Amino acid sequence: xxxxxxxxxxxxxxxxxxxxxxFALTLAAGExxxxxxxxxxxxxxxxxxIAGLLPPxxxxxxxxxxxxxxIPPEDAIARDAHLLGHQDGLKLSHTAGEEALFQAxxxxxxxxxxxxxxxxxxxxxxxxLEVRKLSAGQRRRLALARLLASPRRLWLLDEPLAPLDQGxxxxxxxxxxxxxxxxxxILAAAHDxxxxxxxxxxxxx
Amino acid sequence: xxxxxxxxxxxMAFSRWAAPMLGLIALVLALGGLxxxxxxxxxxxxxxxxxxxxxxxxxxxxxxxxxxxxxxxAFLSLVFRQVLATAAARAAAPLGAGLALLALVxxxxxGRPTWGTYWVWDPRLTSELVLFLFYAGVMALELAIDDExxAARAAAxxxxxxxxxxxxxxxxxxxxxxxxQGSSLTTPGALPGVYLTPLLMMVLAYLAxxxxxxxxxxxxxxxRRRAGALALRGAAA
Amino acid sequence: MSAFALILRRxxxxxxxxxxxxxxxxxxxxxxxxxxxxxxxxxPGRLAAVAPGFAWLVLALASLLSLERMFERDYEDGxxxxxxxxxxxxxxxxxxxxxxxxxxxTAPLAVFAPLVAIGLGAAPSLAPISIAAGLVGGxxxxxxxxVGAALSLGSRRGGILTALIVLPLFTxxxxxxxxxxxxxxxxxxxTTPLLxxxxxxxxxxxxxxxxxxxxxxxxxx
Numbered sequence: 001x002x003x004x005x006x007x008x009x010x011x012x013x014x015x016x017x018x019x020x021x022x023f024a025l026t027l028a029a030g031e032x033x034x035x036x037x038x039x040x041x042x043x044x045x046x047x048x049x050i051a052g053l054l055p056p057x058x059x060x061x062x063x064x065x066x067x068x069x070x071i072p073p074e075d076a077i078a079r080d081a082h083l084l085g086h087q088d089g090l091k092l093s094h095t096a097g098e099e100a101l102f103q104a105x106x107x108x109x110x111x112x113x114x115x116x117x118x119x120x121x122x123x124x125x126x127x128x129l130e131v132r133k134l135s136a137g138q139r140r141r142l143a144l145a146r147l148l149a150s151p152r153r154l155w156l157l158d159e160p161l162a163p164l165d166q167g168x169x170x171x172x173x174x175x176x177x178x179x180x181x182x183x184x185x186i187l188a189a190a191h192d193x194x195x196x197x198x199x200x201x202x203x204x205x
Numbered sequence: 206x207x208x209x210x211x212x213x214x215x216x217m218a219f220s221r222w223a224a225p226m227l228g229l230i231a232l233v234l235a236l237g238g239l240x241x242x243x244x245x246x247x248x249x250x251x252x253x254x255x256x257x258x259x260x261x262x263x264x265x266x267x268x269x270x271x272x273x274x275x276x277x278x279a280f281l282s283l284v285f286r287q288v289l290a291t292a293a294a295r296a297a298a299p300l301g302a303g304l305a306l307l308a309l310v311x312x313x314x315x316g317r318p319t320w321g322t323y324w325v326w327d328p329r330l331t332s333e334l335v336l337f338l339f340y341a342g343v344m345a346l347e348l349a350i351d352d353e354x355x356a357a358r359a360a361a362x363x364x365x366x367x368x369x370x371x372x373x374x375x376x377x378x379x380x381x382x383x384x385x386q387g388s389s390l391t392t393p394g395a396l397p398g399v400y401l402t403p404l405l406m407m408v409l410a411y412l413a414x415x416x417x418x419x420x421x422x423x424x425x426x427x428x429r430r431r432a433g434a435l436a437l438r439g440a441a442a
Numbered sequence: 443m444s445a446f447a448l449i450l451r452r453x454x455x456x457x458x459x460x461x462x463x464x465x466x467x468x469x470x471x472x473x474x475x476x477x478x479x480x481x482x483x484x485x486p487g488r489l490a491a492v493a494p495g496f497a498w499l500v501l502a503l504a505s506l507l508s509l510e511r512m513f514e515r516d517y518e519d520g521x522x523x524x525x526x527x528x529x530x531x532x533x534x535x536x537x538x539x540x541x542x543x544x545x546x547x548t549a550p551l552a553v554f555a556p557l558v559a560i561g562l563g564a565a566p567s568l569a570p571i572s573i574a575a576g577l578v579g580g581x582x583x584x585x586x587x588x589v590g591a592a593l594s595l596g597s598r599r600g601g602i603l604t605a606l607i608v609l610p611l612f613t614x615x616x617x618x619x620x621x622x623x624x625x626x627x628x629x630x631x632x633t634t635p636l637l638x639x640x641x642x643x644x645x646x647x648x649x650x651x652x653x654x655x656x657x658x659x660x661x662x663x
Contacts, residue, residue: 013354014352015352015353015354016353016433016434016437017437048662051523051527052526052527053523053526053659053662053663054662054663055663077527078527078528078529079529081527082527083523083524083527085520085523086520087519087520087523088519088520089519089520089521089523089524090519090521091456091459091519091521092519093456093459094459102448102452103524105448106445106448106449106524106525106528106529107524107527107528108529283656335610335613338606338609338610339610341606342606342607342610345599345603345606345607346593346594346597346603346607349594349597349598349599349603350596350597350598351596351598352596355596355660355661355663358660359593359594359597359657359660359661362593362653362656362657362660363589363593363607365653366589366611366653367610367611369649370611370614373614373642374610374613374614376614377613377614377617377618377638378613378617380617380621380638381617381621384621384624384625
């Protein structure tokens with residue numbers, strides 16, 4: 001179980017452009033960090049690098065558990081991290097319930113937890129509908145459902161709440177607070193302030 | 206020598222004298238080979254068209270060697286992520302494709318007097334055609350992806366897949382040809398000794414020539430990247 | 443349910459969504475079959491001689507058609523990110539995608555193709571060998587096609603680029619499959635080419651997932 005993320009001396013490139021150089025970040029259990037910065041400065045790339053999708057050109061990303069023991073990155077990512085990107089990763093032809101079920105099962109949850117997550121996020125009545133019939137906000141909440149349905153400690157979120165209204169954001173803020181209280185870690189890139197207390201880290205500039 | 210060559214600075218110093226020297230060797234060998242070729246008596250079966258053999262056969266051989274070189278460079282670029290390896294793989298592709306095309310055209314011209322047509326599905330020519338298509342695929346893939354690093358990696362993966370598939374293609378085409386008793390480009394039996402020496406010289410000439418051109422293209426690639434990096438730094442300042 | 447079974451079931455289900463699985467490829471097949479007599483002339487002898495080989499070739503081409511849904515859809519809607527962070531490595535996911543492609547497209551075509559060949563005048567006795575070659579060779583087409591599909595992710599030319607990459611790789615299975623069908627027609631040994639085809643397909647099944655995964659990782663980076 002991830003309890004600590006340490007990023008040191010990280011350098012990231014996108015094509016020929018250097019996005020980050022000598023970047024450092026620490027994230028501990030119960031902490032939320034908000035990444036701030038203009039578009040294109042590397043927030044998404046940083047999240048993807050920690051998720052193991054974008055190999056850095058220099059530096060290290062280390063995961064450790066509560067007793068300080070190191071967790072190999074592949075294991076950490078495959079079992080204990082959620083990545084929620086700009087896109088929802090939903091198949092339009094499937095129903096909301098089917099998608100929630102697959103995403104939950106794929107990331108370590110089950111049918112019961114998927115159903116409970118949908119209920120919690122106000123999607124209970126929509127589970128039988130095809131995803132193509134849902135609004136942007138509903139699809140986003142459906143994508144967020146897997147965070148609840150599968151107990152993974154590290155949440156890497158890229159503009160998670162963009163299409164949600166204020167009431168829904170506050171609601172999800174409660175979810176995030178519970179996650180942090182249980183020892184979870186949140187690293188989020190967001191233009192608007194997060195609905196939980198978070199340390200801000202500037203990217204770029 | 207290979208690890209030393211993987212360092213860009215040392216490579217540039219090495220290739221500065223190596224490339225022209227290889228070019229000179231290539232020129233000398235080619236002149237010698239062709240000279241011996243024209244000095245030799247015309248072949249009993251093929252007459253004067255046998256001269257094309259001295260252009261065609263080395264081209265065909267080198268097009269395969271070039272693919273192996275490209276494949277090895279691709280492997281090194283994927284595993285070690287060395288900039289030079291990536292440059293080498295990218296530089297080799299058009300050279301190899303050109304050699305394959307030369308082999309195809311000269312093979313067709315060579316066949317014309319012998320069979321009366323410009324093309325037959327001889328196993329070697331067919332394999333050469335497929336090899337050319339492999340090259341075309343690698344180059345097309347690299348051109349079609351905008352992100353340079355990703356494009357190079359994708360092309361490298363494809364080059365390796367092609368490298369593994371190439372022997373199988375040869376085998377399958379030869380097997381198919383043996384079933385259908387198609388005609389073969391080279392007459393059976395050993396090549397007369399008087400042809401062997403100039404042919405060998407031409408093969409070595411092509412090898413040296415490829416080496417020279419390859420080094421030159423890699424140098425050009427290194428310069429291009431340096432210029433690009435400078436431009437970006439200048440824009441950011 | 444194991445991770446592999448989960449992803450295989452999903453991929454298979456998705457292959458039939460939005461267009462009914464092999465329906466499109468079968469439609470392409472019929473269209474090509476309709477064109478052949480127009481090109482070759484309708485005299486039965488000529489048509490019958492060409493039909494089995496033609497059906498085999500169109501099978502290879504038709505399996506190129508549905509390649510874009512192997513990876514491109516997931517890449518576009520963000521599902522590939524989710525899959526990459528799951529319990530199964532990308533190689534296993536690639537294996538599942540290749541199998542789903544075979545089950546939903548090339549295998550049905552393999553059964554359908556001989557019918558078309560017979561319609562064009564081929565001898566019905568060739569149907570069993572055509573089906574066998576189609577089923578076995580279909581594995582090669584699906585997995586090699588998958589490599590092409592994964593490599594052209596994020597490229598500007600998509601379908602036709604994939605075809606250019608993949609068709610030269612198809613050369614051995616096309617030769618072996620056609621060889622088996624031809625040998626059967628001439629009452630010669632068809633077991634050798636069929637075994638060669640099987641060997642190639644097994645190699646493709648074993649090795650292509652690694653290339654597909656490497657290509658997918660490259661596209662995600």
